[in-house]
Amino acid sequence: MTLSLIAEQMLNGVQLGVMLFLMSAGLTLVFGIMNFINLTHGSLYMIGAFAGAATQAATGSFLLAILVAPLAAAVAGLALESALLRRFYGRDHLDQVLVTFGSILALNEATRMVFGLTPLRMNLPPALSGHVDIFGIPYPAFRLAILITGLIVAGLLYLVIMRTRIGMWVRAGASNRPIASAMGVNVPLVFAALFGAGAALAGLAGVMAGPILSVQVGMGEPILILALVVTVIGGVGSIRGALVAALLVGVVDTLGRVLLTPALGSMAIFVMMAAILAFRPKGLFPAHG
Template identity: 40%
Template sequence: MSTFVIGLSLAALLFILAAGLVLVFGLLGVINLAHGAFYMLGAYVGYQIAAWTGNFWLALALAPVFVAAVAWIAERLTLSKLYDREHYLQFLLTFGLILVINELVRLVWGVGYLRVDAPVLLQGSVDFGTFQVSVYRLFVAFAGLAAAGGLYLVLEKTLIGTVVRAASANSAMVSCLGVNVRRIRSSVFAIGGGLAGFAGVIAAPMVPLSLDMGLIVIIDCFLVIIIGGMGSIRGAVLGAILIGMTRAYGQNFIPQFIDPLTFGVLVAVLLVRPSGIFGRKERMA
């Protein structure tokens, strides 16, 4: 049962990450390779804020905002210039962003491993009799749920969410209705970055902070999205649960084969449904 909760917490983390990627992909048509770098940045900035203030909650609140700002600046300065060019160029640009962000993090924090402690409130575990469950992992699972709920509410029930959904389907038409789509693109990219940063802070007490933490998680994130179907948040939920559980149970029973196993899940899904479980027509051929 504790494995189940671990799986849930992993799924939650992966979902928060994947949701950001899906949002950005849906509106901008770009797969942001630097998403993992934003995640890492969030973790490191969160660490720093927690180190300065001794307050994890403050870090949780502020780090994502910082990362969102960085993402916003990056989009305005670079990505927006490729607005009407081929998608693969935008894709490659985000790869360049990884290198720059990685180097900035290395510049500030160096190469060693850093650790962040969970706040006192969330430390320890809850005893359910036959099994124990880490409090923090429960918290992460709930955070994922909250993120999913929040995203749903904003996208489906607010005007701005409706406009974002419209622009994801047809941004030219949306601009013919008076909306400055470029500004919305920048904002969505920033929000995507913020979500990644949020995932980073949340993950910080669970994983060691290192320069390649982004890569480790981003591949799983990509798998989630490809399995769930690009452009679908619902798919991201399913994909996240699938991969999260695979990782958790795999770690328990066959730790040496986790990675082949997760990859195997991807291959299996692709064989059956190449566009993912909830996939729509591919946006990029």
């Protein structure tokens, strides 16, 4: 176990963390505002990846794929929200789980019907297929590109949520919906926009993962569960918590898989989650009082 390998895995961990943040941002804010656990968030990630892979296969352009994927996920997300999920905001969590569980099964199978059983491969654009030297460590250029893109998007998102008026509405809605509503925030409108944006981010994460993992049905659920862990550790409804927890989970998961066996390493984050929750049941940065 050399130092350079550890450093490389740290970078991979941060890269996973950044992607997890893109996934968790929508999940945690949607939950914070509507008290709704959107398990279909993983399906939106998958839809983004498939839309991206199909776009690249059709046009050969990776850039176009990156642009189409979030759009497709946002459209799918908004359609799902307005046609079905919207009716379940007032219902109990059992119904919410069931309706999203059924939707996941149907969406997965629909994707399988359209794209078949074999996983799709996304090719790297030539400019990003080489390696870059970071302090003497050769690191895949594409991973670095993901890392930087993810950091930029995460940074922008953080600024929008924490520093702008729209972000203030979102935060107000997430921490206390009735009061925010009473203070004149159009919560349904803010929420619809947020849901679409969250879906777009999930789609973006999906297409960026495309060249690293293979694009296949069922790819959304493992990442969904990691995003749920991030959401729980960070404190539901807190964007700051999501950022910290995403990086933490990304690094621990990646290092765990390298230092232990892959399967044992995969358990590491759940043990970490259990340990954190044992001391802070509401997560690191709870948004609701």
